[in-house]
Amino acid sequence: MSERQYAGYAAVDGNSRSRQFPEPPPQARSEFQRDRDRIIHSTAFRRLEYKTQVFVNHEGDLFRTRLTHSIEVAQIARSTARALHLNDDLAEAIALAHDLGHTPFGHAGQEALDDCMKDHGGFEHNLQSLRTVDLLEERYGAFDGLNLMYETREGILKHCAPAKARLLGELGRRFLDDRRPSLEAQLTNLADEIAYNNHDVDDGLRSGLIDETALEGVSLYARHAAAARTEFPAITSRRLVHETVRRMIGALVGDLLDESTRRIRAAGVASLDDVRAAPALIGFSPAMQAENRELKVFLRENLYRHYQVLRMTNKARRIIGELFAAFTADPRLLPPQYQAMAQADGRDALLGDSRARAVADYIAGMTDRYAMKEHRRLFGVGEID
Known part of the structure; x- marks a missing residue:
């Protein structure tokens, strides 16, 4: 897709803040395609295959890992970005890189390492992902890290405390000046949420740790399960779960597209600079946000705090x-x-x-x-x- 086919407010090669270390432009691909390719070929990306999402890798071959999760996020982010005429290559690169700094053993590992580091600057996996692509990957003779584009690095750094933002220079400026990242970064953040909520439902049911009867009390799941049963009266349990989860993802993505399109039009943004100065423009409608929150609470209480997971x-x-x-x-x-x-x-x-x-x-x-x-x-x- 050429730059002329992107929306004027998309992040593209022509309006990018470029790389930390200048390089000749790539041939036969965009700068953000180059970023995506560098991420895929990195050591940290390969390691995601054996890092926990919810279940420790050896507990079952069918459960999601950080790698499969990242690929699923990339699929949602890429498709949604394309529908909004945003830069799907940038969205894909951010999605594939967003968990590169995650510890083993999922959030439990992150919390444990943060506790160990409390007197040494703390530990936060978004900052660690940035540190991985900026410093720890050792692949090129001219520089440390992967030398990714500014907008890719910006999208990786979803959160940052003000004290640390002050030390990040231009990259941390938005956290101090109350400005937003690109729409591609905003979109990928929510694609991550859509992926892990719905696929944790799938893995939780597959493992037997989530009771399907209890899940029927969650409105988003109940509504789409009922629709699947109506359309396919003889559907079996595994097919029902898959059919319901895919419908939930479709509903969330559809709502995200509608609400984000409405917000973008209402804000009247015309450029990437306009996006940075505007409120968050990618999001769910209030009704869908409430349903999504209900699902997150259910997963926290019934899966992430399940005694077998806590063990x-x-x-x-x-x-x-x-x-x-x-x-x-x-x-x-x-x-x-x-x-x-x-x-x-x-x-x-x-x-x-x-x-x-x-x-x-x-x-x-x-x-x-x-x-x-x-x-x-x-x-x-x-x-x-």
């Missing part, structure tokens, strides 16, 4: 905490590249103590199974390999 997260917290304590006490236990990072003098102005940050970088980059393997190596009785 797993408790183990995950212990593994993360014990690894962090061992590596910070003796950085010689780290692989050589992280030893060098841990021995750097002083503190990073943005991210705190260099030793603790190097340990956090190492742990955050682990897959679930590698974290468990490292824990066994350090603490397993009788294991010396």
Whole structure:
């Protein structure tokens, strides 16, 4: 798609704030297609295959991982961006990169690592995703990281505390000046929410941790399950779940398109600068927002706090905490590249103590199974390999 076919307020090569390190323009692809390709070929992206979404990877082959989740987010973001005449290549790149900095063991791992880092600058996976693409990936001779376009990096950084935003220069400015990112970034943030809510319903039902009868009390699910039963009276349970979830996703995306189109027209934006100065323009209608919130509350109470999930997260917290304590006490236990990072003098102005940050970088980059393997190596009785 050429730039002429994008809406005037889309983020495209011509109005981008470009890369940190200048490079010759790509051939036969756009700058944002180049970003997408670099993300797909990165080490951090491959590791997402073995990082938890809700269920630890080894608990079942059919449950979603961070990798399959990221691909599903990218599909929703790309299709929705195209319908709104936005830059679907940028939306796809943001979606594929948004979880690159996530720890093993899902949100439990993130919370455990943040607790370990509370005296060292804290840990937040959006900042870690940015750190991954800006610094930790080692693929190019001319620069650290992937040298992504400004708008891709902006979309990865969904949240940022003011104290840290001040240290991020131009990238952090919007958090201080109450300005918005591109519409592609706003859209991908909600595509992420659509994907994980609805696919957690699917995985929760597949695992047996969510009771389908209880889920019938959630209006968004109940309405679309009833419609599926009416259209297909003999439908079986697995087909019913899939049919219902896909209808829920379709309803959320349809509402998002309608409401966002209304907001964009009402705001009268004509350029990317107009978008940055306007209120958030991508969103759900009030009625759909209320239904989506009801679903999120249900999942929190019935899936994320299910005793079997909490048992797993408790183990995950212990593994993360014990690894962090061992590596910070003796950085010689780290692989050589992280030893060098841990021995750097002083503190990073943005991210705190260099030793603790190097340990956090190492742990955050682990897959679930590698974290468990490292824990066994350090603490397993009788294991010396």
